[in-house]
Amino acid sequence: MTKKYFGTDGIRGLVGKAPITPEFALKLGWAAGKVFGANGKGKVLIGKDTRISGYMLETALEAGLIASGVDAGLLGPMPTPAIAYLTKTFRADAGIVISASHNPYYDNGIKFFSKDGTKLPDEIEFQIEALLEQEITCVSSDQLGKAFRINDAAGRYIEFCKSRFAPDSLNGMTIVVDSANGATYHIAPEVFSELGANVIPIFNKPNGININEKCGATHTEELRKQVLEHKADVGIALDGDGDRIIMVDENGIEVDGDELVYIVARHALTQGKLNGGVVGTLMSNLGLEVALKKLSIPFKRANVGDRYVMQLLKENNWSIGGEGSGHVINLEHIPTGDGVVSGIQVLAAMVETGMSLSELKSGMEKYPQKLINVRYADNKAPLNVEEVKQAIADAEQELGEDGRILIRKSGTEPLIRVMTEGKDADLIVSVAEKVAQKVREFA
Structure with missing residues (x-):
C-alpha cells in the first residue's frame, strides 16, 4: 500500500x-x-x-x-x-x-x-x-x-533545554549562535545565555522570507567568520526548524553531524552512559565507522532520514545516532533530533573534559567525500535509465575496495544526490562528476 x-x-x-x-x-x-x-x-x-x-x-x-x-x-x-x-x-x-x-x-x-x-x-x-x-x-x-x-510554550521549552546541563556551566565561554532566522530565534540564544555563556546571536531576526537564506546549518560561512572575529570558543548553526545542528570550532572549521555524533558517543562512553552502539546512515562518513570501531562501539547504518535512524535505534534498544547533515539523536534526552539539546551535549563534553571542540573531534579522521545534487523534472526518472545504471556500475568498479558510491533521491526536494567517498580525493571527485553529468543528461 x-x-x-x-x-x-x-x-x-x-x-x-x-x-x-x-x-x-x-x-x-x-x-x-x-x-x-x-x-x-x-x-x-x-x-x-x-x-x-x-x-x-x-x-x-x-x-x-x-x-x-x-x-x-x-x-x-x-x-x-x-x-x-x-x-x-x-x-x-x-x-x-x-x-x-x-x-x-x-x-x-x-x-x-x-x-x-x-x-x-x-x-x-x-x-x-x-x-x-x-x-x-x-x-x-x-x-x-x-x-x-x-x-508559556517558549519558556517551558527553554527550561527543559537548560535542565540538560548544570546551571552556570558555560560561564566564561563565548558562543556565536546562528538561528537561521528560523524557529529557534527566540530560544537558542536564551538557552545558552541563561547557562552562563556570552552569546553573540546572528540571523535571529525573521521576517517571514529570510529563513535559511544564506545562513543556518546549510550555510555556515558567516558563522565561521564571526567565530574568528570574536575569538569565540565555538559557533552553533541551527536550521529553520531547529532539529539540525552544525558547529564551528575555535579555528573557524565546520564540525558536521557525523563528527558531533562521534563526540557525543565517545563522551557517553567515557561517562559510562553509552547504551549499546551508534546508528548512522548510508551517507555517514566512513571515518565515523572506523573511529567508533577503535573504541569498540558497535555501528549500524540505516537508510537516509532521521525517521530510519530512529527506527534502527529502537530496534536495537540504543540511544545515539544521527546524520552528517546535522540530525543528532540521543533518546536519553528527547525522542527526536534536537539541535539545541545536541549542542548542549557537545558543550558538556567540552566543559567536562577541558578540551576544545577541535581537540574533541580529532579522534575521528574523515574520509574525503564528494556530494553533487542534480535537480530533475517531475516527469523524469533518471535512475531508471540504462545509461545511468551503467555509469554507476562503472563508478563502483573504478573506486574499488577503497571507496564507495551512493545514489539516492532526496526525501524533501526533486534532487538526485550523488555521493562518492574514498581515500583518493581526486578520484572520488572525478567519479562523482562523471556520474552526475550522466544523471543530468536524463534529468
Missing part, C-alpha cells in the same frame, strides 16, 4: 500548489482531528517555524481540527523538537509542525508527532490519508472544538 501524501518526513510542497494549499490544510486538519479525536474530544497542538506561509496554514489546520470537534492549542513559532516535547508534556493527542526545515521560505510542510512525541506510525498516516479522500462533515455547533494559545 502506497501513501499518496505522506513522505518520509511528513507532507512537503511548494505553497499554493498541490498538496500544500489552504484547502488541503483545512481538510488535513479535519482528517487528523477525526483520527486523533476518535475516542472522545481530543486536543492537538500546532507549532510552526517563521516562514510567512505558516500563518495561513496554521489557520487552515486550526479550522479543520475545530470542525472535527477537536481542540487546537496554538504554540506559535517553535522548534520542531519543542513541539514533540510539548505534545507529551501537555498530554495532547498529537502535535503538528508547520515547517519545511532547511528549505527556502516558499516551501512548506506539515508533519505530525504522536502523543509520546514520536513520529506517527504508518497505520495512523494511512487512516488520515483515507479520510483525505472524503468530504468534510462538520460536527454540530455544540460539539465544535476550541482554539487556545499556549503563551
Whole structure:
C-alpha cells in the first residue's frame, strides 16, 4: 500500500500548489482531528517555524481540527523538537509542525508527532490519508472544538533545554549562535545565555522570507567568520526548524553531524552512559565507522532520514545516532533530533573534559567525500535509465575496495544526490562528476 501524501518526513510542497494549499490544510486538519479525536474530544497542538506561509496554514489546520470537534492549542513559532516535547508534556493527542526545515521560505510542510512525541506510525498516516479522500462533515455547533494559545510554550521549552546541563556551566565561554532566522530565534540564544555563556546571536531576526537564506546549518560561512572575529570558543548553526545542528570550532572549521555524533558517543562512553552502539546512515562518513570501531562501539547504518535512524535505534534498544547533515539523536534526552539539546551535549563534553571542540573531534579522521545534487523534472526518472545504471556500475568498479558510491533521491526536494567517498580525493571527485553529468543528461 502506497501513501499518496505522506513522505518520509511528513507532507512537503511548494505553497499554493498541490498538496500544500489552504484547502488541503483545512481538510488535513479535519482528517487528523477525526483520527486523533476518535475516542472522545481530543486536543492537538500546532507549532510552526517563521516562514510567512505558516500563518495561513496554521489557520487552515486550526479550522479543520475545530470542525472535527477537536481542540487546537496554538504554540506559535517553535522548534520542531519543542513541539514533540510539548505534545507529551501537555498530554495532547498529537502535535503538528508547520515547517519545511532547511528549505527556502516558499516551501512548506506539515508533519505530525504522536502523543509520546514520536513520529506517527504508518497505520495512523494511512487512516488520515483515507479520510483525505472524503468530504468534510462538520460536527454540530455544540460539539465544535476550541482554539487556545499556549503563551508559556517558549519558556517551558527553554527550561527543559537548560535542565540538560548544570546551571552556570558555560560561564566564561563565548558562543556565536546562528538561528537561521528560523524557529529557534527566540530560544537558542536564551538557552545558552541563561547557562552562563556570552552569546553573540546572528540571523535571529525573521521576517517571514529570510529563513535559511544564506545562513543556518546549510550555510555556515558567516558563522565561521564571526567565530574568528570574536575569538569565540565555538559557533552553533541551527536550521529553520531547529532539529539540525552544525558547529564551528575555535579555528573557524565546520564540525558536521557525523563528527558531533562521534563526540557525543565517545563522551557517553567515557561517562559510562553509552547504551549499546551508534546508528548512522548510508551517507555517514566512513571515518565515523572506523573511529567508533577503535573504541569498540558497535555501528549500524540505516537508510537516509532521521525517521530510519530512529527506527534502527529502537530496534536495537540504543540511544545515539544521527546524520552528517546535522540530525543528532540521543533518546536519553528527547525522542527526536534536537539541535539545541545536541549542542548542549557537545558543550558538556567540552566543559567536562577541558578540551576544545577541535581537540574533541580529532579522534575521528574523515574520509574525503564528494556530494553533487542534480535537480530533475517531475516527469523524469533518471535512475531508471540504462545509461545511468551503467555509469554507476562503472563508478563502483573504478573506486574499488577503497571507496564507495551512493545514489539516492532526496526525501524533501526533486534532487538526485550523488555521493562518492574514498581515500583518493581526486578520484572520488572525478567519479562523482562523471556520474552526475550522466544523471543530468536524463534529468
